[in-house]
Amino acid sequence: MREEIGLGRFGDRRLEKGGWSLHEALVRRPCSCIRRLAGNRAREVQFTRFLRNKKVGVAEMASHAAARTADRVAGREVIVVQDTSELFLGGRRAKANGYGPVGKGGGVRGLLLHAALAIDAGNDALLGLVDAQVWNRDKGKVTARRSRATTNKESQRWISVAAKAGKALSAARSITVISDRESDIYEHFVRRPANVEFIVRASWDRQIKLTSGKSARLFAFGTRLPKVDQFSVTIPAAPGRKERTARLVLRFSPVTLCRPHPSPGPGLPDTIGLTMVDVREVSADHGGKPIHWRLLTTHVLTNPDQARRIVDLYRKRWVIEEFFRTLKTAGFDIEEADIGEPEVMIKFVAATAVAAVTIMQLVRSRDGMTQESIADAFEPDDQPVLEALSAQLEGATVKQKNPFPKGTLAFAAWVIARLGGWTAYYGKPGPKIMRLGLEAFRRIKHGTTLKLRNV
Structure with a gap:
């Protein structure tokens, strides 16, 4: 899988490598446990140092992800869907660790994640992350809302996303930001x-x-x-x-x-x-x-068809709900992460948000409607492995044949879904299937590397 979707450049080569490695691990083995993500003690230490490093910030991760998205929007009609989700991380123990209140009543503690995703309005292709903001309500009692400027309120996030979208996606034919x-x-x-x-x-x-x-x-x-x-x-x-x-x-x-x-x-x-x-x-x-x-x-609307188009575009906002579901229950189980330090958890949430886009790209490309290239999510040396696996996984019936052209992301999504346990007969593969398939692909790819090195 592509590592360069990852976490940016921070001037320190070891730090940069740690960010790329963490992103790769999150994509290939989506979960919320650092130890399981690492697989060994050395990588666990590497990931932990990366997340604790003062040079690493959510803004840098989001900015690098937005730059990758910007490379794909030229000439497209782009919509940007944005929303906020609460991450529930516990009660008394989370409070003692410094997590602020979320939800109603203040009894549950956690973080808030605001995310914005770019989508091709024509074919619904998920183009990437535009922005991600993660914060902790740990400031104690604040002054009355009406006495504060918007820049000092959480509501500033909506304005900030629009500004970032206008700047980062300027090569697009048009940009429409959609929110609830x-x-x-x-x-x-x-x-x-x-x-x-x-x-x-x-x-x-x-x-x-x-x-x-x-x-x-x-x-x-x-x-x-x-x-x-x-x-x-x-x-x-x-x-x-x-x-x-x-x-x-x-x-x-x-x-x-x-x-x-x-x-x-x-x-x-x-x-x-x-x-x-x-x-x-x-x-x-x-x-x-x-x-x-x-x-x-x-x-500006002058006829019913244009008004109907606004309704159709608004309904695409559902993608952001699928994104949060992938982060929480269908892919990464981010709320199960046992990280006691809020600042470290904030960075881990941001890194996971970047990786979740790759899982969603596979899910959304499974029908071949987005017309994306395999290079949008995989490395060049992944393609021959995927093609060999496709030939092996295909069955005798028409439904068990990979119906998509080689070199497309839909072709790769079919292979990953089959590796994840999808039979090609019942339903459509979702985030959990893609998660399992990517983990299986990681093991197979590693095995081919060992063979090539005559180990």
Whole structure:
């Protein structure tokens, strides 16, 4: 697997080597145990020294990963999905180790991870990590939220991702940053980079200014808009929710948001023009809560097809949920890491986030729809091994043949999935299968190296 997706250059050759080695171990043997990742005492010491080194930082890891992503975006229509996830690391013991509160009530301690992923809007290829921020709420009691500038709040992360995306992905044909309700911040819209568009799910029933000069409330205004389209979409399964087909009604209109009072920051304009896309589910026969999305976008929309496109792009936000699932339960079990020092754990989470992208690339390329090259995730000397394994793993039936062209990432994903225990008959291989397959591939690749060296 490619090591250079890894953790950057820090000026110290041994430190740089330690970062690459840790990334390689995380990709090939995804887990949260440093000792198991290392495999021997020498590498365990190497990984530990790397994570404890003051020269290593989350910003450097994320910046290097973003640079690798930037190499792949030229000429593409790119969407950037971002969100925050809480990492639950324990109770009293975690508190004693210095971990801050997460979740409701403050009884559970852990870290927070904010991640942003770049995706090709045309074929859904996962292009890479744009940013990763990891922090610990260990500052004690803070001043009231309204008395602090946005730069001193956790909400600054939404603005920072947009700025980094605009800079790092500037070679893309277009950039649209997509985020959920927590990013519905007036200053977020105001500080938007010129080369970046937004799609944000509205959280606040804001005051808006009508063309007549009067004021209204955003949510009631959206409900009164005329229906312009009705269509069906598949809503994927989630914890506590089965997959279903939903019939949605679409409305849209330009809106002028008024600055909140008291003002969230100095120098902000009194109003800002956006477009609201109101999407409501009318097939509420499933027993669950029907969908109602109020999407605010900086894209200028003139017809229902363009509004429908905004809904389709917003639905791709689900990729970030799959990313967090890969980190937590489906691949790395990051919350099971027994690391008592928060600063070390913060760096380990960042390193794992970089490695999780590779696992997800394999999962998402399994159908051949992303049209990615094998070189996007594997080293050149991996390809002949993968081709030999494919020939060996293929069976007599059509379903047991590798259907993808050699040299594509889909071809490699088929091999890795078969090594992970997938039979090619039932379902589609997910992160756990790819994790097992990569571990098996690592052992096989090591065996071929030993043979070539006549050991």
